[in-house]
Amino acid sequence: MTFDPATLVYDDRGLIPAIAQQDGTGEVLMMAWMNAESVARTLETGRVTYWSRSRQSFWVKGESSGHVQELVDLRVDCDRDCLLVVVNQTGPACHTNRRSCFYTGVRDGEEVELMAPESAA
Amino acid sequence: MTFDPATLVYDDRGLIPAIAQQDGTGEVLMMAWMNAESVARTLETGRVTYWSRSRQSFWVKGESSGHVQELVDLRVDCDRDCLLVVVNQTGPACHTNRRSCFYTGVRDGEEVELMAPESAA
Numbered sequence: 001m002t003f004d005p006a007t008l009v010y011d012d013r014g015l016i017p018a019i020a021q022q023d024g025t026g027e028v029l030m031m032a033w034m035n036a037e038s039v040a041r042t043l044e045t046g047r048v049t050y051w052s053r054s055r056q057s058f059w060v061k062g063e064s065s066g067h068v069q070e071l072v073d074l075r076v077d078c079d080r081d082c083l084l085v086v087v088n089q090t091g092p093a094c095h096t097n098r099r100s101c102f103y104t105g106v107r108d109g110e111e112v113e114l115m116a117p118e119s120a121a
Numbered sequence: 122m123t124f125d126p127a128t129l130v131y132d133d134r135g136l137i138p139a140i141a142q143q144d145g146t147g148e149v150l151m152m153a154w155m156n157a158e159s160v161a162r163t164l165e166t167g168r169v170t171y172w173s174r175s176r177q178s179f180w181v182k183g184e185s186s187g188h189v190q191e192l193v194d195l196r197v198d199c200d201r202d203c204l205l206v207v208v209n210q211t212g213p214a215c216h217t218n219r220r221s222c223f224y225t226g227v228r229d230g231e232e233v234e235l236m237a238p239e240s241a242a
Contacts, residue, residue, distance in 0.1 A: 026147020
């Protein structure tokens, strides 16, 4: 069946959550949002492209930072209301300069920082 | 710092997306939603507990199917508006009886089924 981004289930803002996972290691890097056009652009260009809710514009991941996400695989969930993008991440995915946005763990009721920012090259 | 579910960022329905990932393999199993009380219950019980938007009730994953998720680690992202729950999943996570909900890949513009339902024991 031909994939059509219009067949995905978007929320009332026209957005669908997209989970980015590093190919190979399986590390979950971040979660951001896409609209139908950013799904199409991601597939066309091979560069993961989100929709920025704060800027209300397309967000080609890494366009300014260089920390791009090269698309390896795009997956759709059973309800068609969530995407998994398997990527090759260049540099840190997080704006805090950490590899992943999920660097805070909850251990015995306390927040623990699990990952330090990477130093600049 | 003591973790308080009230410090997370919820949407206008009072919900936060939670990504479930299998411990060890890193496989992304599903994405569902939690409210502050289901975050608290997940931590208290060690059983991952979502909020069902369709049923408008707490959803202790696997309560009816037996396909429970034992909490290994709960992580908070940089914006505090997304959770990653690292789990030990018993049986398939997906209601279609597949290990993961993300069983459909997009390859060369076509939808491809990457994973078959598991057969009943």
